[in-house]
């Protein structure tokens with residue numbers, strides 16, 4: 001147990017950040033393990049409520065992968081992925097929307113409200129928050145040529161209309177956004193939640209984008225949990241990718257960060273959602289717990 005002096009130190013360390021981030025918008029991409037484990041769920045959403053009560057403006061964008069797959073399975077519908085993207089036919093999209101908007105989104109809202117915040121759930125279709133075009137997926141053939149394959153109702157975000165989120169923030173609510181976008185003819189499109197969070201952060205002129213993942217952050221040596229790169233600049237990114245330090249599923253996450261930074265977001269953070277209260281630790285301590293990607 002920390003001594004009273006140590007506890008006071010921890011609280012005092014938070015003060016400059018409480019001051020600095022007062023009134024500032026922080027977009028949190030909520031996904032992975034932190035969405036599945038009950039204790040972690042409560043910890044993340046408690047952190048968001050605390051942020052709100054100290055004057056920050058958290059906005060949550062959530063994922064939903066495993067639950068969608070689970071529901072499709074229960075209904076006997078097979079999931080197909082091409083290049084990590086779910087092939088989304090009309091039936092799959094219907095289920096995805098039901099799970100994301102009808103279930104996961106409402107569960108998060110319910111939990112936040114139970115903890116003491118006041119959350120309002122939205123999809124990207126509400127007030128045209130996220131507008132998408134059909135995504136053309138380019139697949140590389142063995143001979144090196146590229147071919148466009150149809151992956152169905154997977155969208156690429158074309159436009160963000162953040163007005164409804166601004167309105168909710170102004171009125172003191174915590175907006176919770178499901179990554180379903182509206183496309184041509186009012187169709188629903190499945191969009192990547194990391195990308196949606198990044199695009200929303202830019203449109204809101206957010207101060208921070210924080211992505212909760214299932215890894216420590218960017219590790220200099222993947223086998224060594226103690227090799228976390230605490231801060232990385234945007235300029236370092238191409239070299240880190242070339243060296244294989246940033247690879248696999250981390251590449252699109254870091255690209256979301258650089259996109260957000262280029263779009264004017266203050267700082268971006270990739271943190272470990274498996275660590276209880278990693279959100280608070282990242283925001284309110286000097287060291288943070290994950291990797292901060294900056295300009």
Ligand SMILES: NC(=[NH2+])NCCC[C@H](N)C(=O)O
Pocket residue numbers: 017230231267282283284285286287288289290291292
């Ligand atoms: N991974 C890091 N180096 N984090 C530093 C975070 C610093 C400060 N708490 C902030 O949120 O801006």
